[in-house]
Amino acid sequence: MRRTIEADALLARLTQLHHRASARSGARRIELFHRAAVTLRVGRRDERGSLTTHEGFEEGTAVRLENRAGRHAFSAGSGSGESVTERLIAAALDRPWGAGVPGAPWAAATPAEPRDHDEHADLPAPDDLARWLEDAIDRLAACGDGVRTVRCGVEAALTVETLVGAGGLAASRVRSRVWATARILRPGAAGQREAHHAAAARSLGALPVDGWALDLPPEVPGRGRPDGRRLPLVLPPPPAAALVQALVGALHAPGAAPGRPVGAGWRVTEDPRAAGALLGTTFDDAGFPTRARRLADGGSVVGSIGSEGFLRRASFRDPPVPTAACLRIEPGSDAPPPRARLAGSLRIHPLDDEWLLELETTDLEDRRPITPWQELVLRETPESLVRRCAAAAGPPRSTHLGVVTPALVLDY
Amino acid sequence: MSGRIDAPTAEWKAALTAAVHRPGRTASTDLVFLEEREDLVIYLDEAGVRTVRTGLRGVSLRTGSGPYRYRAVSDPEPEGLAGLAREPAPGREAEKARGDAGPWAFDAAPLPAGPATRALEGLLGAAGSAAGPDRVRLRARYVGFDQRVAIARPERDIVADRRRGERIRLEVWLQARGAAAFAVGELRIDRDRPFDPVPLADRTVERARQRLDARPAPSGPSSAVFAAGVGGIVFHELVGHALEGDGAATAASPLAGEDATASAALRVIDDPRRGRGAWTVDDEGQPARATSLIDRGKVSGRLHDLRSAREAGAAPTGHGRRASYREPVLPRMGCTFVAAGDAEPAEILEGLADAVHVRRIEGAVAHTVSGSATFRVVDADRILRGRLAEPCKPFLLRIGAADLLRGIGAIGRDLRFDTCIGSCVRDGQPLVVSVGAPTICLPLTILLP
Numbered sequence: 001m002r003r004t005i006e007a008d009a010l011l012a013r014l015t016q017l018h019h020r021a022s023a024r025s026g027a028r029r030i031e032l033f034h035r036a037a038v039t040l041r042v043g044r045r046d047e048r049g050s051l052t053t054h055e056g057f058e059e060g061t062a063v064r065l066e067n068r069a070g071r072h073a074f075s076a077g078s079g080s081g082e083s084v085t086e087r088l089i090a091a092a093l094d095r096p097w098g099a100g101v102p103g104a105p106w107a108a109a110t111p112a113e114p115r116d117h118d119e120h121a122d123l124p125a126p127d128d129l130a131r132w133l134e135d136a137i138d139r140l141a142a143c144g145d146g147v148r149t150v151r152c153g154v155e156a157a158l159t160v161e162t163l164v165g166a167g168g169l170a171a172s173r174v175r176s177r178v179w180a181t182a183r184i185l186r187p188g189a190a191g192q193r194e195a196h197h198a199a200a201a202r203s204l205g206a207l208p209v210d211g212w213a214l215d216l217p218p219e220v221p222g223r224g225r226p227d228g229r230r231l232p233l234v235l236p237p238p239p240a241a242a243l244v245q246a247l248v249g250a251l252h253a254p255g256a257a258p259g260r261p262v263g264a265g266w267r268v269t270e271d272p273r274a275a276g277a278l279l280g281t282t283f284d285d286a287g288f289p290t291r292a293r294r295l296a297d298g299g300s301v302v303g304s305i306g307s308e309g310f311l312r313r314a315s316f317r318d319p320p321v322p323t324a325a326c327l328r329i330e331p332g333s334d335a336p337p338p339r340a341r342l343a344g345s346l347r348i349h350p351l352d353d354e355w356l357l358e359l360e361t362t363d364l365e366d367r368r369p370i371t372p373w374q375e376l377v378l379r380e381t382p383e384s385l386v387r388r389c390a391a392a393a394g395p396p397r398s399t400h401l402g403v404v405t406p407a408l409v410l411d412y
Numbered sequence: 413m414s415g416r417i418d419a420p421t422a423e424w425k426a427a428l429t430a431a432v433h434r435p436g437r438t439a440s441t442d443l444v445f446l447e448e449r450e451d452l453v454i455y456l457d458e459a460g461v462r463t464v465r466t467g468l469r470g471v472s473l474r475t476g477s478g479p480y481r482y483r484a485v486s487d488p489e490p491e492g493l494a495g496l497a498r499e500p501a502p503g504r505e506a507e508k509a510r511g512d513a514g515p516w517a518f519d520a521a522p523l524p525a526g527p528a529t530r531a532l533e534g535l536l537g538a539a540g541s542a543a544g545p546d547r548v549r550l551r552a553r554y555v556g557f558d559q560r561v562a563i564a565r566p567e568r569d570i571v572a573d574r575r576r577g578e579r580i581r582l583e584v585w586l587q588a589r590g591a592a593a594f595a596v597g598e599l600r601i602d603r604d605r606p607f608d609p610v611p612l613a614d615r616t617v618e619r620a621r622q623r624l625d626a627r628p629a630p631s632g633p634s635s636a637v638f639a640a641g642v643g644g645i646v647f648h649e650l651v652g653h654a655l656e657g658d659g660a661a662t663a664a665s666p667l668a669g670e671d672a673t674a675s676a677a678l679r680v681i682d683d684p685r686r687g688r689g690a691w692t693v694d695d696e697g698q699p700a701r702a703t704s705l706i707d708r709g710k711v712s713g714r715l716h717d718l719r720s721a722r723e724a725g726a727a728p729t730g731h732g733r734r735a736s737y738r739e740p741v742l743p744r745m746g747c748t749f750v751a752a753g754d755a756e757p758a759e760i761l762e763g764l765a766d767a768v769h770v771r772r773i774e775g776a777v778a779h780t781v782s783g784s785a786t787f788r789v790v791d792a793d794r795i796l797r798g799r800l801a802e803p804c805k806p807f808l809l810r811i812g813a814a815d816l817l818r819g820i821g822a823i824g825r826d827l828r829f830d831t832c833i834g835s836c837v838r839d840g841q842p843l844v845v846s847v848g849a850p851t852i853c854l855p856l857t858i859l860l861p
Contacts, residue, residue, distance in 0.1 A: 039738075043740075045658060045740075045742070045839075046658060046659045048659075048723075049478070049479075050478065050479040051479050052478075052479050052480045052481070052482070052740060053479070053480075053481050053482065054481075054482040054483075054484070054740060055481075055482065055483050055484070056472075056482075056483070056484035056485070056738055057484070057485050057486065058470065058484070058485075058486040058738060059486055059487065060468075060486065073463070074463075074464055075464070075465045075466065076464075076465075076466040076467070077466060077467030077468070077469070078467060078468050078469040078470060078486045078487040079469065079486060079487030080487075084487070091465050091522075092465075094525070095463035095465065095525050097460060097461060097462045097463065098459060098460015098461045098462065099460060100459045100460045101459045101460040101461065101462050102459070151839070181840075185781060191781075191782070192781045192782075193781065194779065194780070194781035194782075317451075317466040317468075318464075319464065347777065347786075349775070349786075349788050349808055351788065351790075351805070351806035351807065351808070352594070352805060352806050356807075356808050356860060356861065358786065358808075358860075377808075377860050377861040378861070379861055
């Protein structure tokens with residue numbers, strides 16, 4: 001099973017393919033995007049089971065083109081090479097988009113930093129992944145309290161993305177990343193509680209092996225929550241990251257008008273250039289140079305996710321679309337409030353123009369839990385929710401969503 | 413739908429057979445899985461048409477009897493399979509020769525974009541007519557897929573299967589009488605029947621008009637009547653997932669043991685051979701069969717892949733599936749449905765003083781530890797004094813498996829499938845599934861918040 005991908009050779013080959021396709025196809029302009037990935041995954045599907053390993057090599061090509069009438073088109077498929085490219089071009093030319101349908105813009109030149117390669121891009125061995133996973137399971141079990149890992153896995157991937165387009169556009173990106181997920185059970189006052197954990201890093205060494213042994217306080221037996229008690233709601237980085245992504249999608253989408261009021265803790269930037277950003281890059285997936293953009297300053301909305309420099313593909317089979325991938329919440333100087341309601345998990349359900357937030361929370365006194373974990377359901381609009389973001393507390397953490405955030409404190 | 417498909421080419425058959433045989437080291441659960449798949453999505457709105465056609469080709473070799481080892485490669489060539497199977501890992505030898513694509517194993521015509529686009533145009537035209545003078549914004553979408561697979565296992569003939577599905581969705585935003593409302597209509601396309609857009613357009617636009625009067629749903633405990641087809645989603649989440657043979661259910665689910673009971677009229681079945689992503693053999697080459705999950709109110713079976721069947725000492729049921737060649741096989745549902753009862757649908761409403769009538773669910777989350785699930789209800793009506801009253805604004809519905817089993821009310825005789833079309837995601841693997849149910853009343857639900 002191959003473990004390396006030659007990025008420069010891929011770029012040279014794709015450039016040749018692009019040159020020939022541009023000459024033969026009759027399209028006004030063509031862009032070729034190629035993605036190759038070697039993946040290694042080790043996982044366990046239940047507590048009884050032994051580890052399963054998965055090794056994969058995948059590559060795919062996507063064609064974006066503009067025909068002579070100025071209409072866009074897109075198609076994608078597995079593989080690479082002349083016949084794959086010709087087939088994809090033919091499929092795209094056969095079904096151009098409507099004249100009024102906007103496609104992503106076209107980068108007219110190579111970005112200033114076209115070779116965006118991780119300094120150390122390699123894959124751990126399957127045995128290393130297995131050892132990491134077993135270590136993580138053992139560390140969680142050592143926490144006691146009857147905590148168990150039910151289903152878990154760790155995956156490493158080396159990817160090379162290559163982009164060639166009209167006007168001399170030629171760029172490549174090489175990444176190696178590691179992800180780990182786990183489904184964990186822990187006994188609670190009202191029976192078993194389930195938690196889903198995920199983490200990501202640039203290398204196996206940087207993936208915290210004790211990350212599942214969470215920073216959540218243990219169960220506290222006792223009475224339920226006193227009715228009517230209003231406390232600030234603290235979201236630690238994992239649930240805070242989910243809320244940040246959702247609020248940016250709702251309030252900072254392309255074209256969103258500035259000026260909407262936000263809470264003092266809502267100071268957010270999209271910064272693909274930030275050092276160490278999990279999904280950071282020097283050029284977007286249409287070849288435009290990336291740049292940071294401030295979205296909110298703790299007082300109001302000041303920016304939205306733009307187009308050029310913010311275009312991403314969910315996979316090689318998707319066209320590039322404006323996407324926030326490297327969100328950062330500015331840390332504040334505040335410590336978490338001593339009396340608060342701490343969220344352990346968050347699920348957001350959009351319902352028309354409102355959201356229903358399902359949370360698991362415990363009440364804190366002097367930052368110690370005094371109630372068992374209980375469900376809390378809140379109904380808010382995104383606009384009211386962002387105004388409640390009163391503060392950011394504690395150190396920022398990088399999450400598997402690519403969001404870097406400290407805990408968020410919501411005023412209730 | 414599934415369909416007959418010719419076996420892969422002779423060249424591929426020979427390569428698949430050779431790859432799965434490793435003299436002296438072969439396990440009966442070894443397999444080679446070859447996949448060729450096409451997806452076609454067409455969007456149509458006031459800006460115009462947008463078509464996205466994508467393809468996926470790959471092969472996966474699985475060895476071992478547990479723990480399994482998987483190796484997968486995209487766009488394979490027959491001569492490259494031998495390298496995939498060699499031990500130790502052959503490194504670059506497994507890579508196919510650079511320069512061109514591997515030959516396709518199956519001969520299949522591409523999904524027809526022209527007729528699909530015309531169908532969407534007809535649908536928007538009909539919806540525009542139905543809207544009349546009301547201000548309306550329309551969007552339509554066609555989604556089609558065509559997957560061909562070949563599975564080779566030791567000492568067995570190669571089996572092939574084809575899974576196909578097409579559907580159409582219409583979204584209507586309507587403004588009138590100083591209010592705005594949204595409604596969705598969708599249906600599965602049956603290639604044996606010509607598509608008539610008018611009924612779908614008419615009823616979706618009419619529903620949007622009705623929803624101009626929507627009011628917030630009540631909250632708290634309530635009875636819920638699920639329109640024909642929709643209740644299948646509830647049983648998929650609360651029964652189907654709990655009875656997936658790899659132990660997805662935990663001790664908290666009342667279905668974990670064999671003594672859970674429900675109304676004797678309840679029968680729940682999963683039959684992968686019917687529905688929109690139907691299969692005749694699963695991704696381990698096992699024949700698919702209808703599996704009774706609940707019969708006369710009692711747990712009567714589980715859904716198995718080869719590993720879970722072996723561990724349970726049960727026969728495989730042909731439910732081993734994977735989202736693609738890149739993923740491992742898991743026991744998955746295919747088409748989960750509640751068998752028809754004998755109640756008249758109208759009579760089910762008549763006995764209810766205050767309840768909700770659920771027409772459409774988009775989104776569901778199963779909480780396997782607590783044995784409950786949360787459903788996002790996007791279209792419903794209030795039921796007052798046995799009759800449908802005003803529509804409700806969207807809300808969340810929570811149902812516990814224990815309450816589901818204890819409290820099943822009347823089961824209608826009007827079984828329908830796929831009135832709400834969706835996919836099931838499990839362990840990050842999306843899979844096209846179908847659900848079905850007649851009109852059914854569940855007295856013990858909770859509306860949130």
